[in-house]
Amino acid sequence: MAEFVGRRRELETLKRELGKVAADVGGERPGRCVMLRGRRRVGKSRLVERFAEKSGVPFLFYAATGGSPEAELERLSRDAQASSLPLATLLSSARPKTWDAAFDVLAAALPPDRASIVVLDEVPYLMDADGAFEGMLQRAWDRVLETKPVLLILIGSDLSMMESLNSYGRPFHQRGREMVLGPLNPAEVGEMLGLEPSAAFDAALITGGLPLICAEWTPGAGIWDFLRTELEDPVSALLVSAERSLAAEFPQSVQARSVLSAIGSGERTFSNIARAAGGIAATPMQRSLEILADKRVIAAELPVTLHPSKDRRYRVADPYLRFWLKFLGPAMAEIERGRGDLTMNRIRESWTSWRGRAIEPLVREALARLLPDTQLPAAPAIGSYWTRTNDVEIDIVGADRAPIAKQLLFVGSVKWLENSPFDRHDLAALLRHRAALTSEPVPVVAVSRSGIDCSGLDGAFGPADLLAAWTF
Template identity: 45%
Template sequence: MAFHGRSADLRLLRRQLEDVHTGAGTTSGRALMVSGRRRVGKSRLVQELCDRADVPSVVFQATRRRSTSAERRDFLDTVSQAGLPGSDLVAGLTASDWNQALRSLAIALPDDRPAIVVIDELPWLTEQDPELEGALQTVWDQHLSHKPVLLILVGSDLSVMTALQQHGRPFFGRARPMHIEPLHVADVQDATGLDAAAAIDAYLVTGGFPEVVQSWQPGTPLRAFLHESLTDPLSPLLVSGELSLLGEFPEPTAARAVLDAVGSGERTFSTIAAAAGNDGPLKSGTLGPLLTSLLSRSVLAADSPLSTRADSKNKRYRIADTYLRFWLAFIRRALPLAERGHGERALEHIERSWTSWRGRAVEPLVRASLERLLPDNSWPTAAAVGGWWNRQNNPEVDLVGADREPVARSVEFVGSVKWHDTRPFDRREYDALARAAVAVPGADEGVPLVGVSRSGFSDGLPLAATWGPEDLVAAWR
């Protein structure tokens, strides 16, 4: 299968390997902690590095809930069969603990040229054997760091990967963190061959998940892709979301109920509590820790109003993963229909709600894209882009550009996002923006007004800046 996108990530990894080759670091070896949500392509990325780099490599894939002795045995077998210069020296060896297993790896690695070692799903190994962390630190300090090796530690459990790098943990300060996101919207455009507006639609549906993007035949319109996917119960669009959730939440839990509530469109603490409860709203003492956990795992994201006034308690929650946001909103309910051969009915449901859902779902992408385009000559101090709302969501402002976040010193601009298929951003929408802008703390009647539109702008609107689909996609190139 062709390898799409990831050019920046691959360059970064190649640079780390080059530094090992040239001895640019304080130690001969270098370690990376590569994290990212399940199924975003971490394993494929590091395998691509190994395939393209003309150096010896070994890739070990951990197995969840397997005995630690069996994992060590497989680890040694993988090392002995990897074709490393010293592989024959460790063939047939056994290890009673991870200290011995990792020292065997050090014996097999070359001394005179770079090598790559990948340990995939490190959190599963530390879950099986808590002593692994200490063993990794000891063998790294005494042996592996003195070898010209790029050690890549990969994990999908973001909370565990973050904890492994915290002060006080054995491997603290020894590995550089690298977070892998799904393919960005420009990568999705390259893979699908669509124009900018259609590529943004494709991104909102696939979330940049490689296996879902790969299933999109180049040039296929959105409706045709959805029709094809919904009539195939085994299509990546249908199955990847459930597999991703099962990987993180294997059992029905209150956390899944919270995700379902947010995925259905609930955004505030109180409405999520009401939707996620069984015999009544979830108590705050239950929902608060659940939200904190889901935020720490990057499953949820929380947005606060951006202005010169702090308002951290007025959060709005959303599904952080773009594909999972679409899957929870539409595909979760479509699965029974697709399995019974009624994909057309599922498609009709999506089409009824698509425009309104897309109008809100595109906003995080718009803000992230503008943050990549700014600051520029017109907005030299605009370093953060968010939104603003009051408790009643009246008004609710799509875009606020500011000098910093979460509390700004100055508001640089206020804007609106209109994502209609054919209707341009017109005078009525400009007037509504002008009325809402003065409600934003830090903005006055003279604040510059900006617009983002899928279908262009009416003539004569006194907007300080305008952006369209091509601008948003170009921000990621």
């Protein structure tokens, strides 16, 4: 199925974990646990459901909804009835009133002589401030569940809460293997949609690699055909996915949403973001930024340099959300009244400049994966450099560490235009900016969508070169 393009590694990991359970049937503690986390709508539930269906073993798939404990336990009983566990009627008929009791009955319903799978989806909905659910899960795992040949899979979209579930000092610490499911990478997007390298990057920037959105892209279609189709449908995945995710992530954080919208509109500094968000004072502004960073929605970055800098910049971490906040979210009213053509015109007008900056994090990630090569060393840290006044900006800075480096390994420039190669004027500008950062003749690198038209570079990369970073 299309949504599982690029998920081979994760499926193999789950198969290996289940294989270990099956191999240890009859052992003292054959049970194993996997904790799978990833941002909303990257396909975690579908991946695990697909795996369970194809596993050939009985399974129970339960998805929490954020209701009361009583409602959640009632839902568990209903999901048990629909499961393939041979003794699932124990759980549906017992109708336990606490999670302690539910886990005991669940353990009794698991077959003792063959492997089975139990999936608890959206576990953060069940976690409470005092850790009561985590404590009950830990006791049940240690006392009864781990003694059964079961693969327990815990899934969650709240990244910080899922990380805390396995952190030191928490009840469930070191009782499961952590897995992270990210969006489809640019190479996987290109494979799924049948696109050549430069178009694959365009599609990755628009869809963020979210399988649900990619599934609506006609294979081989260009970005403008895709956008035209999506903008004609007010409930298309491209239009509604961001709003649904934000509503789930920040149901009460109105101020954080305002700050996020300001960053999405293109503001990058603390003062400019606060002003664009309605003149928010420093303390609540800082709190909003902390909430957004904790949820991994934004990235807060410092320039990579040889000297300390406090000039922090902010950006939306997810490419799709960045695109939605810039172009789609503010235009929902006109799209809903059938004027998506106006939105399309604004995207066309700003696309080249927006894409030029949006591609930079993907370029840096690709270089981190590709290097070392025959010309450039591996760089433990790859970031960028800027001054407070922006009179000097360097798109790529490779260093031994960040943000304060002891040694700079290379600097580079990204030129991501349709029909304009990287030329001697671009190289001259890069060399001037390098001189503002360091007096050392560190290697210079160019990344260009449309080729290189000069000599004097120590490294050069195009779309196909970068895409290869995700195909190893």
